[in-house]
Amino acid sequence: MMKRILSTVAGFVVIGVANAPAQQPASSAPAGNAKAGQALFMKIGCYECHGNEGQGGAAGPRIGRSPMLAFRNFITYIRAPRGEMPPYSAKVIPEKDVADIYAYLASLPPAPAVESIPLLKPDR
């Protein structure tokens, strides 16, 4: 099941709920190499829509930490996206590579608390 509701209207992505409880990578996730995963993330274009750290932006939602999809849901989504994301088949990115990408995203440090960033203080 998708945890986040994602939809697009008039060309922009409505980003997912941020303060859902953080999900740890499911234990069923195959072991992956985070460093190789980072290189792949750039090489095969995930960063193009999701940002270099999977932080999300105008062209794709956040897929990095807090929360992360369980590996099964993660790989299922990229094989057969239900929205605008282009599909990544097993031929062009085998499960082992997906595991590396997943490991990369899971390895990223958590984002700093919003209260700790003065520039993000609400104006009023």
Next chain:
Amino acid sequence: MAAKSKMERRKFLKGGMLAGAAAIAQPKAVMAQQSPSASEEAEVLITDSCGSDYMVDVIKSLGFEYVCANPGSSFRGMQESIINYGGNRNPEFITNCHEESSVAMAHGYFKIEGKPMAVLAHGTVGLQHASMAIYNAWCDRVPVYIMAGNYVDAAIRRPAEWYHGVQDCAGIVRDFTKWDDQPASLIHFGESAVRAYKIAMTPPMAPVLVVLDAGLQEGPNESRTKLSIPKLTVPAPPQGEAGAVNELARLLVAAENPVLVADRLARTTAAMPLLIELAETLQAAVIDQGGRMNFPSHHPLNQTQRAAAAVGEADLVVGLEVADFWATVNALRDQVHRSTRKLTKPGAKLATITSGDLYIKANYQDFRRLAEVDLAIAADGEVTLPALIEAVKRLATGDRQRLFQQRGAKLAEASRTTRERMRQAATYAWDANPVSTARVAAELWAVIKNEDWSLVSNYYSEAGIWPRRLWDFNKPYQWPGHAGGGGIGYGAPSSVGAALANKKYGRFSVSLQTDGDLMYAPGVLWTAAHHRIPLLSVMLNNRGYHQEIMHVQRMCNERNRGVDRGTMGSTLTDPHIDFAKIAQGMGLHAEGPITDPKDLGPALRRAAAAVKRGEPALVDIVTQAR
């Protein structure tokens, strides 16, 4: 040849005589100097009677502050009249390095000033350069007043004037201009010049073109009396038919969850308060699609950042000057098999008010897919709002008002949590290198928020872009809207044009300038420096045509034969472009490339100080892709 020069000489003599005693005296004095034995037949080399002076009188009467141009010989008469006869004031001549820059500057200027800027161009090569920018203005329903020089009379053409001469000058842009003419006399010019202005300014507004025959510009003003200047009366825009407006008010008051969607609604500064009044009276959700600055970004009823949810909940969606209403209530999925789905729930009613229903052309397809609506009011949205507000107020009984208040409270809570989510989302990749686009927006906001700022760039324009998520937009001049036709290269010149309009109000103009856009015609930076146009250009330099990278990636994935070459052909690397050097070379304060987010704040503050001194400045930031 001999016959021709005789004919021309006679024409000039006649012109000199008609211009009066002073005019005759002067040419004679000069003839005497040049040729002591000058006979009566001697050539007249000087005249003070020229058609383009009258053209300037007419242009001045229309109230143009500026005329943008890349100089061209086919309007040399007009240029001389503007600078000498007109004193280079109202209009003042602005030098551009490309006609696309001239038109896009005029486009950006209009978005801030609400009145057109004049543009001069060669009728052939200049208009061809200008055509992309004219198309953007057309798609964006923005009036640009273009005057094109042409040598109509083949008998007087110099060699270059043959390839700078054209039979139907306007033909190349007629599909995306509203009206054009090639006046054959000065009286004809006066009427057409005023008519063109009137047509351009009547909603739906659009660019117009008046061809200035070079013979008419340079030849004498043959009128025996001073030519009069036709009076300009811009027509009142069409208001919605009363019955239909009442029906829309009835639907709005009866709806449980009405959503007001505004796109190119705010034609003038009057629109934003009207939309606020309508929304607050109904406590209805508002989605600002950003074609103009329609609604304050932090207003509790603003649901732009949760637009999909708001449209999904709606039982009535009202499009106010929405360019693409179909895509507001439907989605088209860009996969191998393109499919569509409705975004609204079953039974939701749809209504539109747009001047787009009043005028349409066939060739270029910017009219979008046909939306099946329940009520369509062919009228200008802005001027229809007061009657709609009155009708809504008449129908809103006590019961309905209680419901409105409950609805408003829910919407306020939804927009508050959405804003919270946006702040939270900005924390991800906060310290990343290259810099995240959220970080750029937050750093820049800190530098400008206490200024009387105006974000003059279109920067893709989608609501999902960071400034519109984080910044408090609440004044009509804080956001100019889109390019219209999606023609890249619009951003830099339109920002300079908008900044020029802001200059006299002392506003702090800032643009988010993308790399691919600036590379089209970077010469406009020089124009900004030369004319002392204060503008802070903050580069979002992702070193590529990233939108296209994503398109090609999609093709790679769909075709399943390699997904690691999606960037090929669309990057701007090897060598990296040094935008700070480019800008410095054109006389700007410029810094960069900056990749470490820590360096951002200080660089922005130094550049802002230069802007406050009245100069343009540029900070090149290497950012993430989106």
